[in-house]
Amino acid sequence: MAMAALALGVVGHGGPSPASEEPPAADFEQQLDPHYFVFAHTEFDGARESALEPERRAVRAAKGDTFMAMLVKADVPRTEAHEAIVALRKVYNPRNLMPGQAIEFSFMPDRSESGPARFLGLSFEPSAERTINVARTWDNGFKAHVIKKKLTLRLVRSAGSMDTSLYVDATRAAVPAPVVAELIRAYSFDVDFQRDIQRGDAFDVIYEQYQDKNGRSARTGNMVYAALNLSGVTLQVYRYRLAGGVVGYFNEKGESVRKALMRTPVDGARLSSRYGRRRHPILGYTRMHRGVDFAAPRGTPVMAAGSGVIARAGWNGSYGRYIKIRHNGTYATAYGHLNRYARNIKAGKRVRQGQIIGYVGSTGRSTGPHLHYEVHRKNRQINPMKLRLPTGKRLTGKRMARFMKYRAGIDQQRASLPADSKVASSR
Ligand SMILES: [Zn+2]
Numbered sequence: 001m002a003m004a005a006l007a008l009g010v011v012g013h014g015g016p017s018p019a020s021e022e023p024p025a026a027d028f029e030q031q032l033d034p035h036y037f038v039f040a041h042t043e044f045d046g047a048r049e050s051a052l053e054p055e056r057r058a059v060r061a062a063k064g065d066t067f068m069a070m071l072v073k074a075d076v077p078r079t080e081a082h083e084a085i086v087a088l089r090k091v092y093n094p095r096n097l098m099p100g101q102a103i104e105f106s107f108m109p110d111r112s113e114s115g116p117a118r119f120l121g122l123s124f125e126p127s128a129e130r131t132i133n134v135a136r137t138w139d140n141g142f143k144a145h146v147i148k149k150k151l152t153l154r155l156v157r158s159a160g161s162m163d164t165s166l167y168v169d170a171t172r173a174a175v176p177a178p179v180v181a182e183l184i185r186a187y188s189f190d191v192d193f194q195r196d197i198q199r200g201d202a203f204d205v206i207y208e209q210y211q212d213k214n215g216r217s218a219r220t221g222n223m224v225y226a227a228l229n230l231s232g233v234t235l236q237v238y239r240y241r242l243a244g245g246v247v248g249y250f251n252e253k254g255e256s257v258r259k260a261l262m263r264t265p266v267d268g269a270r271l272s273s274r275y276g277r278r279r280h281p282i283l284g285y286t287r288m289h290r291g292v293d294f295a296a297p298r299g300t301p302v303m304a305a306g307s308g309v310i311a312r313a314g315w316n317g318s319y320g321r322y323i324k325i326r327h328n329g330t331y332a333t334a335y336g337h338l339n340r341y342a343r344n345i346k347a348g349k350r351v352r353q354g355q356i357i358g359y360v361g362s363t364g365r366s367t368g369p370h371l372h373y374e375v376h377r378k379n380r381q382i383n384p385m386k387l388r389l390p391t392g393k394r395l396t397g398k399r400m401a402r403f404m405k406y407r408a409g410i411d412q413q414r415a416s417l418p419a420d421s422k423v424a425s426s427r
Pocket of ligand 1: 289291292293371372373
């Protein structure tokens, strides 16, 4: 497994690693900066330009922008702009330019300060790993260079208590947004994010971070491990890649966390206020009400709690906009008060577990935006909070043995990774 190759270490978020003894980046960059070469060449030509500094202009690509449009706007003559783009094309497809991409243009001011500045080249970072430079050559052409940055994969651990919600507290502990989303997704089969989180519950998450040579985070990788401590019970999740390449989340016993139905069939990140703090008149299950409510902002995505076929998608009296999904001969789920349906959601359509079927609203008899969620067992509504589903698929034989070995490796690394201390002082 790739884990063995992982460099081990913990860093504070954002700042350079105190353990880093690398020389400052400036030396390295200047050696490779083609603008620097251009500058040197002009000097070689005997011109007195050596006293002049290239002028750098930072621009940002707007929606629909092209390199040509941006260069022309920066007063680069069309022929030069064209030549620069031809050179760029050898290392980068200009059509991949994304809106928001920062690009730096370099110009050499005219010596007499009366003529137009001379275009020297451009530079941008299409990804955290690559810098692309297009620079004027000694013979007045343009040449493109790619500078690859070496990134080191490290494991970072963040832990803390949940005072507000998993989303709010993990975000506060500087866990990157994609990891928080992965964390919530992995637990939405087991945890009712609106009712199961109590004050004093805790989270612990380990994720991959790609760092540059100065220890700065360049890119976030996957969540590797997580543990939630809910009312004294610890739920552990290991992200694990099976031999076929399929990635799943497994508990410490090698059981998939994936269940037939999700406990939280709504984007858990949006359920920011803990249940019980601000009491909703009908939140929670009562015999009269026969469902659970998830208070969430209007427009929050609602997911199919399990795979199945849409039995109904339409107005249903006090339920307002309503969807019912039949999962198998035994179970069905229903979703009420939706603001709207997702595209192509209609009776007879097959949906996958986790697929977005609609959006939270307040249609029908409702006091505010929330998802009303029901579980039906053999056509009778049951309490979703008490729903006991069989555990997920358990790995067997060689697969189990391989998983256990992987798990032991993670556990060992986990023991040597101190939890980020930033968390303890948050709030
Ligand atoms: Zn309800």
